Amino acid sequence: MSLNQTYHALNEAEGGQGSARDYFELLKPRVMSLVIFTAIVGLFAAPVHIHPWFGFITILCISMGAGASGALNMWYDADIDAVMQRTMKRPVPSGSILPSEAFGFGLVLSLLSVAMLGLFVNMQSAALLAFTIFFYVVIYTMGLKRRTSQNIVIGGAAGAFPPMISWVAATGRIDLGAIALFLLIFVWTPPHFWALALWREGDYHKAGVPMLPNVHGRAETRKQILIYALLCIPVAALPAMVGVAGWLYTVGAAAMTLVFVAKAVKLYRLGENDLNNKVAKGLFGFSIIWLFALFALILVEKILGLAAFAGVF
Structure with missing residues (x-):
């Protein structure tokens, strides 16, 4: 079966019975653990100490944004995930969750994470989080991954932003430390x-x-x-x-x-x-x-x- 046929089969499949665990897997929890950890370090490393409540909101929003990126990535990459041994058991290619459901879930999480960070912390960090999600989903997943062998060199920037986002949440600016x-x-x-x-x-x-x-x-x-x-x-x-x-x-x-x-x-x-x-x-x-x-x-x-x-x- 070609990638095109795989994509259409996934979209036409009956689904919607995904469990809470399936939706959790849609967030790419192993990748998210690295995102959360580096974001926490960015928060502690910043020269300005943020209030614990705002620090919690910051890490929560960055985690939600990372999970949203993972869900949108699985929505778009469902066809290639279905033919790779490492990814074929993910919720979308396995049929637990439909691509449309993954897209809707990821989009809602994206909007919610950016809005919360902007409202409760600061607009600078929210803008950087929005750009990070856009970079990972549009520039890397849709634009680079299937077109160039340098995909991971450029696209790797998306995974490098979380500690910078938390730094900006604390300071309101990008310093040499964040870089x-x-x-x-x-x-x-x-x-x-x-x-x-x-x-x-x-x-x-x-x-x-x-x-x-x-x-x-x-x-x-x-x-x-x-x-x-x-x-x-x-x-x-x-x-x-x-x-x-x-x-x-x-x-x-x-x-x-x-x-x-x-x-x-x-x-x-x-x-x-x-x-x-x-x-x-x-x-x-x-x-x-x-x-x-x-x-x-x-x-x-x-x-x-x-x-x-x-x-x-």
Whole structure:
């Protein structure tokens, strides 16, 4: 069955019986967990302390916006999700939720998240959240994903905005600190997803998605992963350089980034007969740990600093 036939079959299918769990899965909870965590760090890292109530509203709205983006992505990508082993059990391709239902759910969540953030926090952060949803759904999902192997390089900006949104919610402006947090995710995204693309190359090829390994080959992909891993060295140093992080972050980030680069070098040195993709899978897994660890180090430093300021230590 072609992608076109798959799309029409999904739209003509009987559905509407999705459970609460199906709708929760529509929000891409694993992706949302990263969004929530980095947004919380952005809130703590900001030089202005926001009232806890407004902080809660900020994280709630960013979470809703991320979930809305996931739902709209599943609506539009239902045809390719149906033919990829990694995604075929998602609510829309599995038939639990109709594409039209996913679209309506995502659209309502988008409007609600932006309106709430603008009304209860500030218009600057609401505008940035609206742009983030638009960027992910329209520019990345509809415009780039199926047309260019650089899809994830440009589209990765969408996943890098959440800590910047929470920073703007607290300060009302974009500072160097917000840009440093943005760049951590933005530069991390290509090697992270290209490692996944090497590991799941057959899936993307079957769906006709022009990921780097399918278009330019595995050797070029390994080279690009190494280049971006090396770029993570100066990017990882930025939070400390602009005053967002201190010595604990600096030491931890340096150690984690060296391991990241070492794994990228190991992948780069592989021959074309790497059929098991164990190294690519290992790099993909470690890349997630790397990003969580760097943001966690910033959060720990900020919490310890607040506790010390309050006289706890």
